[in-house]
Amino acid sequence: MASGPGQSRDRATIIDVAAAAGVSRQTVSNALNNPDRVAPGTLMRVHREIERLGFSPNAAAQQLRRRKASAYGFEVNPSGAGKMGHILDGFLVELTVAAPDHSCHLVTFAPNLSRLLDGYDRILSTGLVDGFVLGDTRHDDPRPAWLLANEVPFVTFGRIWDNPEMGRWVDVDGRAGMEVAVEHLVAQGYTAIAYLGWPDGSPVGDDRRRGWLSGLADAGLADTAIAEEAVQDLTVATAAAERLLDRLPSGGAILCASDLLALGALRAVRNHGLEPGRDVGVVGFDDSDVAEALQLTSLRQPLQDAAAEAWRIVHAKGTDLSLTALLAPTLTVRASTTPTPQSPNESPTQSPNQSPVHPPRRPPLGRTAYPSLEEQQ
Amino acid sequence: MASGPGQSRDRATIIDVAAAAGVSRQTVSNALNNPDRVAPGTLMRVHREIERLGFSPNAAAQQLRRRKASAYGFEVNPSGAGKMGHILDGFLVELTVAAPDHSCHLVTFAPNLSRLLDGYDRILSTGLVDGFVLGDTRHDDPRPAWLLANEVPFVTFGRIWDNPEMGRWVDVDGRAGMEVAVEHLVAQGYTAIAYLGWPDGSPVGDDRRRGWLSGLADAGLADTAIAEEAVQDLTVATAAAERLLDRLPSGGAILCASDLLALGALRAVRNHGLEPGRDVGVVGFDDSDVAEALQLTSLRQPLQDAAAEAWRIVHAKGTDLSLTALLAPTLTVRASTTPTPQSPNESPTQSPNQSPVHPPRRPPLGRTAYPSLEEQQ
DNA sequence: CAGGCTAGTTGGAACGTTCAAATCATGCCA
DNA sequence: TGGCATGATTTGAACGTTCCAACTAGCCTG
Numbered sequence: 053m054a055s056g057p058g059q060s061r062d063r064a065t066i067i068d069v070a071a072a073a074g075v076s077r078q079t080v081s082n083a084l085n086n087p088d089r090v091a092p093g094t095l096m097r098v099h100r101e102i103e104r105l106g107f108s109p110n111a112a113a114q115q116l117r118r119r120k121a122s123a124y125g126f127e128v129n130p131s132g133a134g135k136m137g138h139i140l141d142g143f144l145v146e147l148t149v150a151a152p153d154h155s156c157h158l159v160t161f162a163p164n165l166s167r168l169l170d171g172y173d174r175i176l177s178t179g180l181v182d183g184f185v186l187g188d189t190r191h192d193d194p195r196p197a198w199l200l201a202n203e204v205p206f207v208t209f210g211r212i213w214d215n216p217e218m219g220r221w222v223d224v225d226g227r228a229g230m231e232v233a234v235e236h237l238v239a240q241g242y243t244a245i246a247y248l249g250w251p252d253g254s255p256v257g258d259d260r261r262r263g264w265l266s267g268l269a270d271a272g273l274a275d276t277a278i279a280e281e282a283v284q285d286l287t288v289a290t291a292a293a294e295r296l297l298d299r300l301p302s303g304g305a306i307l308c309a310s311d312l313l314a315l316g317a318l319r320a321v322r323n324h325g326l327e328p329g330r331d332v333g334v335v336g337f338d339d340s341d342v343a344e345a346l347q348l349t350s351l352r353q354p355l356q357d358a359a360a361e362a363w364r365i366v367h368a369k370g371t372d373l374s375l376t377a378l379l380a381p382t383l384t385v386r387a388s389t390t391p392t393p394q395s396p397n398e399s400p401t402q403s404p405n406q407s408p409v410h411p412p413r414r415p416p417l418g419r420t421a422y423p424s425l426e427e428q429q
Numbered sequence: 430m431a432s433g434p435g436q437s438r439d440r441a442t443i444i445d446v447a448a449a450a451g452v453s454r455q456t457v458s459n460a461l462n463n464p465d466r467v468a469p470g471t472l473m474r475v476h477r478e479i480e481r482l483g484f485s486p487n488a489a490a491q492q493l494r495r496r497k498a499s500a501y502g503f504e505v506n507p508s509g510a511g512k513m514g515h516i517l518d519g520f521l522v523e524l525t526v527a528a529p530d531h532s533c534h535l536v537t538f539a540p541n542l543s544r545l546l547d548g549y550d551r552i553l554s555t556g557l558v559d560g561f562v563l564g565d566t567r568h569d570d571p572r573p574a575w576l577l578a579n580e581v582p583f584v585t586f587g588r589i590w591d592n593p594e595m596g597r598w599v600d601v602d603g604r605a606g607m608e609v610a611v612e613h614l615v616a617q618g619y620t621a622i623a624y625l626g627w628p629d630g631s632p633v634g635d636d637r638r639r640g641w642l643s644g645l646a647d648a649g650l651a652d653t654a655i656a657e658e659a660v661q662d663l664t665v666a667t668a669a670a671e672r673l674l675d676r677l678p679s680g681g682a683i684l685c686a687s688d689l690l691a692l693g694a695l696r697a698v699r700n701h702g703l704e705p706g707r708d709v710g711v712v713g714f715d716d717s718d719v720a721e722a723l724q725l726t727s728l729r730q731p732l733q734d735a736a737a738e739a740w741r742i743v744h745a746k747g748t749d750l751s752l753t754a755l756l757a758p759t760l761t762v763r764a765s766t767t768p769t770p771q772s773p774n775e776s777p778t779q780s781p782n783q784s785p786v787h788p789p790r791r792p793p794l795g796r797t798a799y800p801s802l803e804e805q806q
Numbered sequence: 807c808a809g810g811c812t813a814g815t816t817g818g819a820a821c822g823t824t825c826a827a828a829t830c831a832t833g834c835c836a
Numbered sequence: 837t838g839g840c841a842t843g844a845t846t847t848g849a850a851c852g853t854t855c856c857a858a859c860t861a862g863c864c865t866g
């Protein structure tokens with residue numbers, strides 16, 4: 053217990069480096085922040101000492117002097133974590149991965165449920181963060197307006213449908229994704245493409261439905277348009293899919309607004325004694341773990357790109373409301389839209405800019421720790 | 430654009446409060462950090478001014494002076510986020526929710542994959558965090574030893590099986606969970622309880638298997654012990670479950686090491702023309718979203734308790750290696766272990782200390798934003 | 807009534823960095 | 837050679853808080 057816990061081990065400061073390199077502290081600071089102001093020889097000497105002493109500038113001192121935390125808040129919500137297609141977990145990861153490129157970091161916080169903005173105000177007023185990434189948007193969401201009024205930098209993941217004027221969002225183009233899915237289904241030889249979606253009135257659902265319709269029109273299949281509605285519940289979805297199958301001609305496919313609805317469709321198909329893919333195509337949305345497990349073709353949100361765009365927007369100076377990014381999802385093709393049996397390898401159309409560290413087929417389990425343990429033993 | 434972005438709006442400082450209350454800055458500091466040293470009347474006056482001016486102490490200044498960030502690093506890994514049963518997402522959320530109780534916060538960071546410890550060293554040497562919560566543990570994990578050697582506070586989620594002496598972990602008692610599951614199955618009237626687990630050699634898998642065996646012994650059913658093995662893959666699991674079903678007497682049940690294996694078991698049961706629950710009981714592990722969707726009885730990890738214990742351990746002074754917490758999972762009972770059909774409402778044995786904000790049945794979708802939109806419209 | 811003790815309060819200093827302005831060579835041109 | 841711009845470097849001050857030691861007034865004790 054030489055030095056006790058905490059950051060007590062006395063780390064080298066900028067002054068130690070300065071003394072070692074025989075310059076003043078400001079020159080060391082300049083060597084790091086404004087290298088062009090420092091003579092080449094000096095620069096080299098300083099950097100050698102920085103290396104030798106293992107110096108890293110103290111974040112708190114920088115924050116204090118610069119009056120800027122270089123940190124952004126990310127609200128995590130207990131109600132959705134780990135749930136099927138809870139895309140936010142992945143978004144948070146990609147934001148974290150990309151954060152060092154913008155020399156900043158993320159601080160998680162939980163919302164104050166009774167007074168929503170309080171949580172934001174508290175973490176902001178301590179100067180712990182400079183702004184926020186809003187991982188979701190609610191109906192009548194008070195946050196964007198509040199943040200704008202207080203000139204707090206932010207970006208939202210998901211369009212602010214309530215108010216089209218409100219920029220500063222990143223979103224995935226569900227409509228374009230659906231069009232790609234229709235195109236794929238047609239190319240695979242399916243001759244009629246039905247739609248299993250959510251009831252009218254949800255902006256995202258309506259957007260996806262429009263994509264289906266325009267995809268059909270582009271393919272000259274507008275006359276095959278039949279659809280059913282279901283809320284996000286497996287039993288309801290299965291029943292709706294059953295009704296759809298009764299009307300769907302042979303050689304048809306079902307395009308679904310979510311992986312859960314697609315799961316219902318898969319069940320209905322099997323209940324009819326049919327084989328997904330061979331007899332009826334099924335496509336889901338979000339490329340969740342379930343989609344992978346059940347060999348369900350699904351649209352994958354380009355989270356890595358979304359994270360990069362989010363950083364770009366949140367860092368933009370001023371309160372420019374025209375900063376938006378609409379990204380196209382990519383289709384992960386699996387057996388559920390492959391009429392002829394094929395080896396179940398990875399999708400050929402998978403996003404090329406996927407994280408390179410993503411192993412091709414790492415079976416996840418109860419806890420990530422253990423698959424790797426098994427595999428290594 | 431009066432003041433530009435960032436934390437530029439001039440916030441009240443401790444000196445403003447001091448002036449307003451007619452005391453010195455140190456007295457204001459004492460009022461917040463050592464109220465017992467301040468006279469009651471003064472204390473009230475100071476607090477009134479704090480309230481009136483909306484003062485919050487600047488985090489960076491505190492960190493700098495106290496030489497302590499009150500922040501902990503949490504490594505997020507791109508390879509697992511959002512995957513089935515990727516329990517870490519939920520753990521991160523619960524840690525975040527509990528963080529304010531310990532007046533600290535979490536900073537996420539991504540690992541340096543080539544030189545694992547570099548990422549830890551960097552974030553630590555800037556003083557951005559005081560320690561770490563290791564969300565997973567790998568085989569031959571170098572991190573605990575390194576952190577100990579450097580006297581960095583930490584806690585791991587998951588026992589360090591490689592080295593039983595290495596304390597400072599929180600974990601879920603898979604063995605006890607399995608015993609509870611066996612007890613439940615017996616109570617439901619299942620007369621033989623088979624096991625579908627991972628191949629020998631994974632500590633977690635072996636632990637769960639032992640729980641099954643001791644549960645059987647307690648129930649006097651040791652002679653019914655039959656088991657099959659499968660890696661974490663749906664096709665393999667289904668095949669293994671098929672073999673198991675060939676040997677399983679009528680009125681039996683299958684206890685599985687994971688929800689994915691249980692998913693395979695469900696498929697095998699249906700392939701045999703049987704009905705899960707009514708004909709064959711099936712139990713999974715992790716209570717993932719899939720378990721909920723498929724009405725699969727499953728063991729749920731007590732993440733909220735785990736988070737509380739983790740904070741307790743990481744905050745403990747010194748390098749005491751005896752700090753551990755082993756928590757029992759709870760069983761969420763669904764149709765897959767209910768022989769007689771019943772209304773598909775929530776489990777009666779669900780964890781009582783579940784987050785109160787968790788709505789009883791909020792169907793999550795592609796993005797959390799939109800179900801709420803639908804529901805509200 | 808000197809001396810000491812306690813509760814309450816205060817001012818100086820420090821945490822480690824960057825901003826802003828000052829200093830100091832150096833070279834160029836008139 | 838004096839004046840002046842230029843580049844490189846240094847010094848003083850500040851960011852907002854807490855640690856530490858000092859100070860005061862009041863009260864008790866011998």
